[in-house]
Amino acid sequence: MRRLTQSLLLMIPLVACSTSRIKRVASDVTADWHSAKAHLRLSSDRGIDWLYNTSDIRDAQRVEEVRRIYGLTDDHYNLLEYSPRFLAIKVPNEILRAGGDNPKVSAVRAPDGVRYLICSGIFHSSGRTYHLIVGRPL
Numbered sequence: 001m002r003r004l005t006q007s008l009l010l011m012i013p014l015v016a017c018s019t020s021r022i023k024r025v026a027s028d029v030t031a032d033w034h035s036a037k038a039h040l041r042l043s044s045d046r047g048i049d050w051l052y053n054t055s056d057i058r059d060a061q062r063v064e065e066v067r068r069i070y071g072l073t074d075d076h077y078n079l080l081e082y083s084p085r086f087l088a089i090k091v092p093n094e095i096l097r098a099g100g101d102n103p104k105v106s107a108v109r110a111p112d113g114v115r116y117l118i119c120s121g122i123f124h125s126s127g128r129t130y131h132l133i134v135g136r137p138l
Contacts, residue, residue, distance in 0.1 A: 029136045033119040042125040069135035
């Protein structure tokens with residue numbers, strides 16, 4: 001019994017660490033979603049543009065970080081733009097459709113076993129509705 005109690009006590013910090021990491025990554029991926037939304041512009045004549053100050057290294061790095069795991073669909077869920085890692089994760093349709101005007105964070109395990117938190121929600125631009133999805137590894 002004593003050995004079992006010691007084992008359980010050793011596991012508590014691991015669970016707490018894991019929970020705090022999940023909360024931090026969830027907060028980060030939600031911030032990434034809002035950042036992507038702020039930097040994206042879509043129009044029928046110019047297509048998809050990422051607007052940021054190219055002379056500002058932090059701004060450029062932020063956009064590149066967000067685009068590592070990223071997907072954008074039209075209102076019929078046809079992929080318009082995506083990162084290679086986004087395709088490799090194979091995000092389920094129910095997660096693509098999750099969220100709304102308030103983004104939703106969901107956990108996904110990629111075919112290679114890596115776990116990700118995916119933030120998805122609706123994005124409006126030029127009078128049209130799009131679905132914006134970003135992710136981070138756990």
